Amino acid sequence: MNPTLRRLLWNIPVLLLIVTLAFALVRLAPGGPFDQEQALAPDVKANLDRAYGLDLPLSQQYGRYLWRLVHGDFGPSMRLRDFTVNDLLRVGLPVSLSLGVWSLLLALGVGIPIGVLAAYHRGHGLERVLMPLMSLGVAIPSYVTAPTLALVFGIYLHWLPVAGWEAGAARDLVLPVVALSLPTLATIARLTRASALDVLEMSFLRTARAKGLSPLHTLFWHLLPPTLVPVLAYLGPAAAGILTGSLVVETVFGLPGMGRYLVQGALNRDYTLVLGQVVVYASLILVINAIVDVLQGFLDPRLRLDARDSGRL
Numbered sequence: 001m002n003p004t005l006r007r008l009l010w011n012i013p014v015l016l017l018i019v020t021l022a023f024a025l026v027r028l029a030p031g032g033p034f035d036q037e038q039a040l041a042p043d044v045k046a047n048l049d050r051a052y053g054l055d056l057p058l059s060q061q062y063g064r065y066l067w068r069l070v071h072g073d074f075g076p077s078m079r080l081r082d083f084t085v086n087d088l089l090r091v092g093l094p095v096s097l098s099l100g101v102w103s104l105l106l107a108l109g110v111g112i113p114i115g116v117l118a119a120y121h122r123g124h125g126l127e128r129v130l131m132p133l134m135s136l137g138v139a140i141p142s143y144v145t146a147p148t149l150a151l152v153f154g155i156y157l158h159w160l161p162v163a164g165w166e167a168g169a170a171r172d173l174v175l176p177v178v179a180l181s182l183p184t185l186a187t188i189a190r191l192t193r194a195s196a197l198d199v200l201e202m203s204f205l206r207t208a209r210a211k212g213l214s215p216l217h218t219l220f221w222h223l224l225p226p227t228l229v230p231v232l233a234y235l236g237p238a239a240a241g242i243l244t245g246s247l248v249v250e251t252v253f254g255l256p257g258m259g260r261y262l263v264q265g266a267l268n269r270d271y272t273l274v275l276g277q278v279v280v281y282a283s284l285i286l287v288i289n290a291i292v293d294v295l296q297g298f299l300d301p302r303l304r305l306d307a308r309d310s311g312r313l
Helices: 003-028 042-051 058-070 085-120 125-139 142-156 171-200 203-210 215-252 258-267 271-299 301-312
Strands: none
Touching: 003 058, 003 271, 058 271, 085 125, 085 171, 085 215, 085 258, 085 271, 125 171, 142 171, 142 215, 171 215, 215 258, 215 271, 258 271
């Protein structure tokens, strides 16, 4: 079987396990979607449980949820009565995807050049300035940088909006993207520097220089491909970090993304809303990991050979 197809098929049982664990944890948590400060009348609560299938045994509830999920139906929201989970995902997913994609692109587009520059100028002034800044970027979380950026660039300087969302308005995304990308950017820069330092000591790079190849040719065709292998391996955890970090950033900047609905669903014990968000987040991370595996195979021929040999066994 094709290694790429095998990786994709392997994601199906992994996603099923995630859905099962999430379903169990949500139901085991204290409280319920219809618990309020003033208790509902027993007959009213019984009618609500019957309407949403909460009066059924857990095994039947789980089976019904899986059946809906296979057909792309995440069910109705138990607290936002006029909306289904699919409706809320249509609103929140584009915002969160825009925020996450731009944050990851910014982290890669700035972090990789910084790491290469630091490796080329090892022990010199530029590296001594860049690397402490990157360490600071790793140490400071998004929930600290996000309010700080909003305070400085939004409230004091009035350069950028600090809250709200207008589709297509790039200004609304600048501060959230920067705040969300900084920890990932700093980590990618450190990984790139460490990997580039190893590659710079390899014999094939010295051979390329001895042949008189131009610095740009040596950089793009000989240095970067092996340097980026560990960076690509980090993209899976980086994407997970950006998705979870977006919960805080979306709240700070008032963005109508998935993070806001996940927080609301968790606080309100909205079972279907929380499960829908978990399934979407897990699916995105699994897809990104599969793409990373394929890209690593292109950059590192040894991985292709290992996958081919394992497929023959």
